[in-house]
Amino acid sequence: MTEPELQPVKRVMEPGFDVVTGAFSFTGRAIALRLLAEERRVRTLTNHPDRPGHEEVQVDIAPLQFADRAALVESLRGADTLYNTYWVRFRHAKLSFGDAIANTRTLVGAAVEAGVYYAGKARTEDIVRGSGLRWAIVRPTLVFGNGDILINNIAWLLRRMPVFLIPGLGGYRVQPVAIEDVAEIAVWAAEQSDNVTVDAAGPDTVTYGELVEGISIAVARRPRFVLTSPRLTLWAGKIVQWRMRDVMLTKEELEGLMEELLVSHEKPRGTRRIDNWLLTNAETLGRTYASELERHWR
Ligand SMILES: NC(=O)c1ccc[n+]([C@@H]2O[C@H](COP(=O)([O-])OP(=O)(O)OC[C@H]3O[C@@H](n4cnc5c(N)ncnc54)[C@H](OP(=O)(O)O)[C@@H]3O)[C@@H](O)[C@H]2O)c1
Numbered sequence: 387m388t389e390p391e392l393q394p395v396k397r398v399m400e401p402g403f404d405v406v407t408g409a410f411s412f413t414g415r416a417i418a419l420r421l422l423a424e425e426r427r428v429r430t431l432t433n434h435p436d437r438p439g440h441e442e443v444q445v446d447i448a449p450l451q452f453a454d455r456a457a458l459v460e461s462l463r464g465a466d467t468l469y470n471t472y473w474v475r476f477r478h479a480k481l482s483f484g485d486a487i488a489n490t491r492t493l494v495g496a497a498v499e500a501g502v503y504y505a506g507k508a509r510t511e512d513i514v515r516g517s518g519l520r521w522a523i524v525r526p527t528l529v530f531g532n533g534d535i536l537i538n539n540i541a542w543l544l545r546r547m548p549v550f551l552i553p554g555l556g557g558y559r560v561q562p563v564a565i566e567d568v569a570e571i572a573v574w575a576a577e578q579s580d581n582v583t584v585d586a587a588g589p590d591t592v593t594y595g596e597l598v599e600g601i602s603i604a605v606a607r608r609p610r611f612v613l614t615s616p617r618l619t620l621w622a623g624k625i626v627q628w629r630m631r632d633v634m635l636t637k638e639e640l641e642g643l644m645e646e647l648l649v650s651h652e653k654p655r656g657t658r659r660i661d662n663w664l665l666t667n668a669e670t671l672g673r674t675y676a677s678e679l680e681r682h683w684r
Pocket residue numbers: 407408409410411412413414431432433434450471472473474475507508509525526527528529530534536681682683
């Protein structure tokens with residue numbers, strides 16, 4: 387991946403603001419909106435400041451870049467809390483998971499130097515725990531909401547394909563959580579005096595088959611459902627992703643789904659129900675394909 391062009395931080399903010407990564411993307415956007423509703427001032431670190439809808443999120447902007455640590459420290463200086471959503475979904479264009487871990491280390495290190503509090507979900511939780519910062523880790527399950535990729539693309543497939551493949555028997559469970567709930571839980575977690583690690587999960591646990599059925603009812607399309615092997619599902623997914631020039635679903639994501647990693651063992655903190663959201667958003671859901679590569683790499 388080519389390094390993003392470095393830009394200076396647009397303006398020096400008075401102390402007493404929060405930094406959120408990706409305020410024009412998915413989780414970061416919901417967290418930024420939640421903080422703005424609480425009249426917090428927010429700066430975002432992002433490489434995509436011009437995404438559609440960016441004008442609805444009134445935040446100061448600085449680049450999410452890891453090559454110039456001093457600039458990163460400056461963009462964090464004076465911040466009360468860093469909400470970090472940074473992670474890459476898959477290896478691509480020379481960026482490995484190892485690079486993403488190193489980038490997280492740089493970001494957390496810059497936050498330490500700038501003296502901020504750290505909150506947010508982290509795969510790289512050990513870096514956070516070992517940083518010496520006060521921290522909170524929020525672990526979402528399967529997130530739904532405007533701007534999501536996975537559920538949107540299931541709807542997109544259901545709308546277009548004569549056949550929909552379900553890996554295995556579709557009996558493995560998921561516990562979807564609304565993006566607004568994730569944001570509320572992240573802001574709540576950041577306010578706790580103790581360091582906390584919490585799941586962000588919704589009120590309903592359903593099987594994957596039931597989830598697909600619910601999406602199918604919402605979009606009023608019912609292709610033939612075919613139970614098949616994970617391998618064949620991934621292979622069929624590859625044809626779609628070749629056509630769409632994207633990575634639609636990785637082997638690791640499918641394994642996580644089938645191993646029920648998207649189910650929490652804690653009392654659910656989210657309250658919003660996916661059925662309601664599907665019905666309210668039925669008209670727009672899956673009308674266009676949501677491309678991860680388009681969103682973050684191009
Ligand atoms: N979405 C879900 O359903 C879900 C479920 C469970 C856990 N999570 C976790 O929640 C966190 C946020 O997920 P999200 O879906 O909300 O992410 P996102 O908004 O799509 O991206 C979050 C941040 O990471 C940056 N980023 C993503 N891919 C990148 C790449 N290839 N190169 C450079 N920067 C990249 C984005 O940069 P820009 O600001 O420049 O776009 C953004 O600042 C992640 O840790 C994820 O693993 C998500």
